[in-house]
Amino acid sequence: METEDSGRITYENDVIKTKSDGTLSLKILAPLAYKRVDRAAKEESDIDSLVPPKPKTQSSKRDAMSLSGLLALMWEEAELNRWHPGFNKRRIWAVARNRLLDVAQRIYTKRTNIADVIYIPEHFNDASKEAIDERRRAEFSRIMTSTSISTKYMVVIGGIRKVNIQQNSIAIMLRHQSDAVKYWGTQHVMKKMENSLVLSILNDTDDPRLVYTMMVVSRDSNDVLHIQDIGFLLADIHMIPTYFEQDRLMTEKLIMEGHKFIKTMRFDGSKNTVYPNYLLVDNPNKPTPMAIFRTFASENEIEQRHIAISRWKNKYGQYWIWDMETQGESVPNLTSFTYSDHQWEV
Numbered sequence: 001m002e003t004e005d006s007g008r009i010t011y012e013n014d015v016i017k018t019k020s021d022g023t024l025s026l027k028i029l030a031p032l033a034y035k036r037v038d039r040a041a042k043e044e045s046d047i048d049s050l051v052p053p054k055p056k057t058q059s060s061k062r063d064a065m066s067l068s069g070l071l072a073l074m075w076e077e078a079e080l081n082r083w084h085p086g087f088n089k090r091r092i093w094a095v096a097r098n099r100l101l102d103v104a105q106r107i108y109t110k111r112t113n114i115a116d117v118i119y120i121p122e123h124f125n126d127a128s129k130e131a132i133d134e135r136r137r138a139e140f141s142r143i144m145t146s147t148s149i150s151t152k153y154m155v156v157i158g159g160i161r162k163v164n165i166q167q168n169s170i171a172i173m174l175r176h177q178s179d180a181v182k183y184w185g186t187q188h189v190m191k192k193m194e195n196s197l198v199l200s201i202l203n204d205t206d207d208p209r210l211v212y213t214m215m216v217v218s219r220d221s222n223d224v225l226h227i228q229d230i231g232f233l234l235a236d237i238h239m240i241p242t243y244f245e246q247d248r249l250m251t252e253k254l255i256m257e258g259h260k261f262i263k264t265m266r267f268d269g270s271k272n273t274v275y276p277n278y279l280l281v282d283n284p285n286k287p288t289p290m291a292i293f294r295t296f297a298s299e300n301e302i303e304q305r306h307i308a309i310s311r312w313k314n315k316y317g318q319y320w321i322w323d324m325e326t327q328g329e330s331v332p333n334l335t336s337f338t339y340s341d342h343q344w345e346v
Helices: 067-077 093-104 126-143 187-195 198-203 245-256 299-316
Strands: 016-018 024-026 033-035 107-109 150-152 154-165 170-174 183-185 210-219 225-235 261-263 278-280 288-293 318-323
Touching: 024 067, 067 093, 067 107, 067 210, 067 225, 154 198, 170 187, 170 210, 183 187, 187 198, 187 225, 198 210, 198 225, 245 261, 245 278, 245 288, 288 299, 299 318
Parallel strands: 024 107, 183 225, 288 318
Antiparallel strands: 016 024, 033 150, 154 170, 154 210, 170 183, 210 225, 261 278, 278 288
16 A cells, blocks of 8 residues: 555654665664763863754645554554455464564664564463463563663563553553553553543443553653553454444445455554555556545545545545445445446456
């Protein structure tokens, strides 16, 4: 999927760079280490102190990626946003974990390879509980090291199983880990969870969505794990990202009818940014963008829709739209395309 048809268009060109060896170089907001800096004044001979910084150009695009954006990127690179009928009952955590670890090998931010600082819980097996616990402790010790100059943080990816909210803090517990392993966050973390609707989803037993998280974690002298920053990704039981209720309904219908598709990742894009919600790839040589136009769109969003439709028409030759304003809240027929300039066979 090209940049203009996904949330990657959110970023400046230098945020995600693909190197000649296939690795990705990223600019992210969250620091992966705490560095002790000597803030003494620079000497006059230090030429850097005499050169004024370059002015920042005005742009609506983001100049760095949040942890939610990084999690979305890894999900996309691991192809967990793709679906084929053959994946049914095979999309399990052990498979997703291996794919994400493979992707981490190819991602760098500054001089850090994400694979060197990442921890993803193993698929839990009660018979191997002690061995899994021992491997976890070894990984924590390997990653979160300290020197007189810096303290390394750890990047954790996992599905949130439950949370324990206290007056000024929150404890997050992950799937495939026992309640003894808690990641502690401050009110800043709680605010992010509230703004992302994560807390309401976790507290609603009728909501079928799962919450995956990426956390930057530190460890204190008492081995307490502290969340420095956090990001989220909402998904269905097949691990397909689900940003809105309409996404969930659409994914469910696509899977039930045996379609092949790619779910578009929003990254750090606004919920009002217009690009396809899906790319239908039943015929991989003739992909079809599929968009959900929700109600109460702003004038700017309506203008973006017209521009997007023109692009899809020229680029793909066909497109499918669920316009909730005119078609209602039930998912329309998935193979009756809104526009097609040629005969289509599914």
